[in-house]
Amino acid sequence: xxxxxxxxxxxxxxxxxxxxxxxxxxxxxxxxxxxxxxxxxxxxxxxxxxxxxxxxxxxxxxxxxxxxxxxxxxxxxxxxxxxxxxxxxxxxxxxxxxxxxxxxxxxxxxxxxxxxxxxxxxxxxxxxxxxxxxxxxxxxxxxxxxxxxxxxxxxxxxxxxxxxxxxxxxxxxxxxxxxxxxxxxxxxxxxxxxxxxxxxxxxxxxxxxxxxxxxxxxxxxxxxxxxxxxxxxxxxxxxxxxxxxxxxxxxxxxxxxxxxxxxxxxxxxxxxxxxxxxxxxxxxxxxxxxxxxxxxxxxxxxxxxxxxxxxxxxxxxxxxxxxxxxxxxxxxxxxxxxxxxxxxxxxxxxxxxxxxxxxxxxxxxxxxxxxxxxxxxxxxxxxxxxxxxxxxxxxxxxxxxxxxxxxxxxxxxxxxxxxxxxxxxxxxxxxxxxxxxxxxxxxxxxxxxxxxxxxxxxxxxxxxxxxxxx
Numbered sequence: 527x528x529x530x531x532x533x534x535x536x537x538x539x540x541x542x543x544x545x546x547x548x549x550x551x552x553x554x555x556x557x558x559x560x561x562x563x564x565x566x567x568x569x570x571x572x573x574x575x576x577x578x579x580x581x582x583x584x585x586x587x588x589x590x591x592x593x594x595x596x597x598x599x600x601x602x603x604x605x606x607x608x609x610x611x612x613x614x615x616x617x618x619x620x621x622x623x624x625x626x627x628x629x630x631x632x633x634x635x636x637x638x639x640x641x642x643x644x645x646x647x648x649x650x651x652x653x654x655x656x657x658x659x660x661x662x663x664x665x666x667x668x669x670x671x672x673x674x675x676x677x678x679x680x681x682x683x684x685x686x687x688x689x690x691x692x693x694x695x696x697x698x699x700x701x702x703x704x705x706x707x708x709x710x711x712x713x714x715x716x717x718x719x720x721x722x723x724x725x726x727x728x729x730x731x732x733x734x735x736x737x738x739x740x741x742x743x744x745x746x747x748x749x750x751x752x753x754x755x756x757x758x759x760x761x762x763x764x765x766x767x768x769x770x771x772x773x774x775x776x777x778x779x780x781x782x783x784x785x786x787x788x789x790x791x792x793x794x795x796x797x798x799x800x801x802x803x804x805x806x807x808x809x810x811x812x813x814x815x816x817x818x819x820x821x822x823x824x825x826x827x828x829x830x831x832x833x834x835x836x837x838x839x840x841x842x843x844x845x846x847x848x849x850x851x852x853x854x855x856x857x858x859x860x861x862x863x864x865x866x867x868x869x870x871x872x873x874x875x876x877x878x879x880x881x882x883x884x885x886x887x888x889x890x891x892x893x894x895x896x897x898x899x900x901x902x903x904x905x906x907x908x909x910x911x912x913x914x915x916x917x918x919x920x921x922x923x924x925x926x927x928x929x930x931x932x933x934x935x936x937x938x939x940x941x942x943x944x945x946x947x948x949x950x951x952x953x954x955x956x957x958x959x960x961x962x963x964x965x966x967x968x969x970x971x972x973x974x975x976x977x978x979x980x981x982x983x984x985x986x987x988x989x990x991x992x993x994x995x996x
Contacts, residue, residue: 630932656944667952680725713938723903730776731896760926811924831864839867882909
């Protein structure tokens with residue numbers, strides 16, 4: 527009976543997730559009527575809860591523990607709370623972004639509970655705290671109009687946090703990533719990424735002249751160099767690419783972008799020569815099966831898991847993702863592919879892609895250059911992190927040790943991603959207000975033009991009557 531439940535559930539979840547993904551890109555198309563848009567978003571929400579329900583039905587069928595029901599109910603309450611908060615408190619918020627955040631969060635809860643229930647419970651607790659902490663952020667983004675004048679504050683705070691980690695941080699997998707305060711482990715680079723985007727947007731908003739670009743580049747280079755000293759090269763790569771893209775969009779100079787890529791290529795060669803763990807990851811990437819007993823074990827097991835899962839997956843609890851080292855963080859994509867299927871994993875990537883496209887859409891439609899660069903930078907941080915995580919799991923690029931946002935286990939990553947989504951919601955609300963103001967202004971202008979035309983017509987009509995009378 528359990529095998530039948532597992533077999534049916536994997537196909538049901540795949541069909542439902544495919545429908546959800548289809549609605550994502552349908553909603554991104556031409557502007558729909560408000561009624562139709564709401565109907566599509568409600569369908570997405572039903573699909574989220576159905577996928578979540580089927581997955582936990584399998585988990586209960588396998589584990590047969592009453593606490594599974596309790597954890598399932600608590601997660602449903604959290605997801606409902608997020609949807610209700612953005613529906614009634616932030617009525618102009620993007621329903622698609624909220625739905626995608628809940629869908630990715632639900633997928634993370636499912637796979638983490640299957641891998642390690644204790645970590646899934648901790649992830650849930652962090653998600654509750656993150657929801658409470660980030661609830662006020664869209665309001666601040668919408669109301670505070672001096673954020674573009676705090677570039678020095680962003681730079682000093684970010685560099686200070688990174689230096690603190692480089693000096694005091696605990697080493698993990700060859701890099702200084704985090705430190706513990708009052709029993710809570712924090713990875714500051716996750717939050718400094720956001721401050722870095724604010725800093726870059728602020729600097730390039732005020733000027734894109736060469737001296738300003740030089741100053742901005744120097745401070746950005748300090749961020750990256752401190753990360754390199756900490757051996758946190760995955761985060762350093764995200765900072766570097768984010769800066770290059772923001773610089774190119776702000777200045778429109780291909781020479782800056784090309785020069786940055788050349789400098790990055792040179793820096794990667796230097797990092798390979800200097801750091802042993804970089805050489806280990808490159809060796810594992812080039813041919814993991816040759817060194818499967820040592821450096822290539824992790825990536826080899828990831829590839830075996832993805833290949834074993836095929837298109838439709840083995841089904842929850844039928845695979846062996848547990849044998850992949852750090853599977854709940856860096857290689858969660860492989861675990862999803864093995865048990866829930868390659869098609870399910872592709873749908874997950876498409877949902878991440880729709881989030882990124884939504885971020886870019888908001889960036890393109892913002893009138894203020896600061897907000898435009900801010901949305902672009904945050905979108906690049908999110909999108910590039912997804913590429914690094916998935917690329918490492920499928921051997922497209924060497925593993926960089928970064929997590930899949932909202933899905934992988936990790937408190938700092940989860941909270942930072944909540945902050946990014948909350949900022950994006952604030953920018954979306956700001957954009958909606960701007961569009962409404964423009965519509966009202968255009969309506970007033972057209973109204974005045976109409977009244978003038980009526981007056982002209984009346985005068986012409988009166989003149990015609992008087993001429994005919996003569």
